[in-house]
Amino acid sequence: MSNIHEEEAIGKAYDYRLMKRLLQYAKPYRLLIILTITLLMIITVLDLAGPYLIKIxxxxxxxAxxxxxxxxxxxKANKEGVLFQGKExxxxxxxxxxxxxxxPxxxxxxxxxxxxxxxxxIAxxxxxxxxxxxxxxxxxxxGKTYPTKALTDEDLRIFRQKDIxxxxxxGAIFFGFLVLGFILNYIQTYLLQYTGQKIIFNMRQEIFSHIQTLPLSFFDKNPVGRLVTRVTNDTETLNDMYSNVLVNLFKDVFILIGIIIVMLQLNIKLALVSFIALPLIILSSTVYKKLARDAFRIVRTRLARINATLNENLSGMRVVHIFKREKQQFEQFDQINTSHYEANMKELKTAAIFRPSMDFIYSISLTFxxxxxxxxxxxxAVEFGVLYAFIDYIRRFFQPIxxxxxxxxxxxSAMASSERIFQLLDQKDSIPNPSTPIHLDKIKGKIEFNHVWFAYQDEDWVLRDVNFTIKPGEMVAFVGATGAGKSSIINLLGRFxxxxxxxxxxxxxxxxQMDKFELRKQIGVVLQDVFLFAGDINSNIRLNNPDITDEEIKQVANYVNAHHFIEKLPNQYHEEVKERGSTLSQGQRQLLAFARTLAFDPSILILDEATANIDTETELLIQDALNxxxxxxxxxxxxxRLSTIxxxxxxxxxxxxxxxxxGTHQELLAQGGLYYNLYQLQYKEDFEQQKKKHR
Incomplete structure (x- = not known):
């Protein structure tokens, strides 16, 4: 999979395979959906009963x-009538x-x-x-005569009493239908939204859980912003489909079928006249479908470019300011934003043509x-109430259209989003767990690399025939130029x-042959760039492990020299930590990383540039914590920094x-090889820096 399906690639407006898979998420709530559809049928009957009651x-x-x-x-009559002058x-x-x-x-x-x-x-x-x-x-x-009798107001009132x-x-039935329709609409809307939200909730849980199982190689190839879009925007688009289209589509079908049945029952001739516009409706809908799809594809493409540009510029805002690139970046964004605006206008024009065309077709139908x-x-030949009902029904007929x-x-949007979501969910873990893993209760810490070859891509080898053994309890350092393969060894050891x-x-x-999750629990890693989560000091050390108590957190913090700065904070261990720990210094974040690692008590400890870019005072604390x-x-x-190893x-x-x-430090210096050259180069740099400080 390349980049989780590019944003530009839009799926079909309707894809049976995708829809079948989407419906699987709705399956646990099928009873609620059936109940919702049943309520929609009742609501449709109540809605269509209104014009019919008025017709009556x-x-x-x-x-009458x-x-x-x-x-x-x-x-003598089987029906109750009006008594007037001795007759009923x-x-x-x-x-x-x-x-x-x-x-008579x-x-x-x-x-x-x-x-x-x-x-x-009389006729x-x-x-x-x-x-x-x-x-x-x-x-x-x-030529035929009919005797007449003038009716007084009272006489007329007698004849009209049953009508009134x-x-x-x-009127009472009509009002009752309105009240019942309101109540059923409320229940149906609530159930529909509840079902939609539960489906999306479960889908988000599944996506996030699945993302957590994917290997690091997946994240190397896929931008974080795109993955966030999968979990947020794309699932919300599917929520719109479940809530506003899927079930309401039944309502539209019920309305159309119901209106057709009622019209045919009322008057076949007027019904056929009303349906004269159906070919125009089908033709307009087909043309709109094609034009809208093309316009929609362009809008999605331009929107993806805006998102990518925004993400890049906001992430690199520091560089933009340093090199005074505000004007150039704005011009770039303005160009992309303008193209998005033009694409949106094209889509709006398409929609703007469709609705008036439907209104025009409706007017033609109404005219006929x-x-x-x-x-x-x-x-x-036709009663006025029937004509009124037809006018009302034909108006309702065009609403779903x-x-x-x-x-x-x-x-x-739903088809495009579901395609990208399923592309992500179908991404298999390239580092599977063995079916019958070997369990080690407590790792002693012996590490062996036997003829290890590794490449991130194809045969572009990062490690070539690497062999070494680390005994339990040993401290082994890896040095070398950038790209030599040091960090790759760390990633391989944790089976990332x-x-x-x-x-x-x-x-x-x-x-x-080991369970990779059990393996990683036994390995503690402290990176140069410490990542802290938004929360507080406690939660960043505990990392949601309920087995680690507050007292244990204080003990490990004190042990690694982090307690001395934590206790100076206004809220101490409950001090708020901003995103990525931006309110803490590099050294403080490093000490918290040590405390976090110690709290989980790993058998193997990995320190990746853990003491780089630290001031001298903090480095002494870190070195003590490290020991x-x-x-x-x-x-x-x-x-x-070779002085630390x-x-x-x-x-x-x-x-x-x-x-x-x-070899050891002294052995490698005695060899006069690569390590000796690195040491001499670094010592010279340190010596020159010391000379500058004393000047």
Missing amino acids: AIDDHIN ISDPMVAFEPG FVRERNLTEEKVDHL RYQIIEEKNQYYLIEGF KNQPYQWIEENGQLILTQN SSLYKI LLWVGGKNVIQG NDLTEKYTIMQ YDIQKGAIKIDGVDIR KLIKGRTTIVVAH QHADKIIVLHKGKIREM
Whole structure:
């Protein structure tokens, strides 16, 4: 894997393999997801019931005053009707299962703000006339006459009483649906967000845990900023997918299917008219998908460049200030930022075209619906409530389609992020543990390098046929020029890398046959650049090991001469430590590193340039701490300052990956070889520095 999949490489907008793998993370919460989807179905039904209830209110009650009625003898009707002048009037639309052809029909007609009860039924889409005979109004249509009776306000109130009562009931049901929908929406949203957060929580835990198992060679090739992006930004993108797309996609499907079913049930002709825009919707969505993908890819590429430039400039701000490069770096960032802005504008233009185009298609659909539906309403073929419901449903039909832009962007990001996350999770540990490791209760400290060959890449050998043995309790120093292979020996001993040839043994056991985590517990390493975590003094010595008590921390700190500066701090052992220990001096950080190492009581101690760049006073404290620290332990020292290793039991001189000399300080000086030359060069430099100080 190269750089955990470059930011520029964007995956498919939808990848079945990736989605199948993403769904595995949702599997433990499948019951919650099923419950959420069920709630969404109920919520969808409640949402779609609103226009239908209004349609019933309009057609069956508000505009139903002129519907034909059948007159029954009181108590003879199967449906409850309106008692008026000794008859019970029931609207014919409510008597679909009864045979009433033999019964008289009546109708209420409005004329100049006056309502009349007529005997018979007239067609609304045909003209009719009013004539007066013997002081009574009679209605005629197509040569047929209909007796009429003027209704008083009280009479009209009797006929409208059931309508008013029904409207109250419909209003109560509508309000109840709204309240129930609000409650279910709250529960559904909470469950959905809870599920999404738990999935992302588990995913972050898995990624972080996996990163901790990867070898150091992995981190040599992959920038820290990119790994941080995997754990934070990419997982958050997936959270958007789980929370805003995955389940809500079901809601969109339910809404679309539900609207289609309701429309077809209400009026097939108007439904087909409403669906006339579907080909335009499909065409626009296809074009948008292609344009948006291209625009999105460019934005991601430019954003990656911004992140890389920011990380580089902020990390190297000291160098920028020293060399007065502010203007040049700003110009560089301005150029990259401008390209990102232009890419964003291109993406926004694509989205800006899609939404208005959907609005335009919606307007076309609405125009056709009003044209055909309005004409049918005027002709009496369609009720006004049905037309109103269609107008409301077609508006709701376009809502999930308009949300396509946001959902598509989230899906694009999710697929790209999931691909990079899985690339990281699929990265195998190149230094596996043996299936049946050899356990050593306590390492004595004998170290053997037998014909060791090692290269970080291919056959670019850093160590060549290295052989040496370190006895338990010995102090051995490695010296040599930069790149000679000193630090590589330390990394190999802790099995942070594996050798290509030869064998490394501790107490006679090949370290590849040992559990690498148990091995590392037995090795304490103090580096030149001490890393301290944000927290306090206590936590940086304990490193989350609950077995180390506060009293033991004070003992080891006192033992390595760290206690004298800790007790001067305002909060002593609870003093806050900033990131990387920026508030402490190099020497103080070094003493804390000694205390940390001693607290874990390792059998093998490694000091990698541990006394470099330290002032003379602090160096005396460190040397005293060092002498205490190495007692009873096998100690390996890597040092440039030869004055600090003169008392080593053995000094090994490395040059270009090979051991050139080996012996004590005096023996190597007597040989007059590489070590002698290094010593003379360093002594001369120290001598010249002393002369300058005395001038």
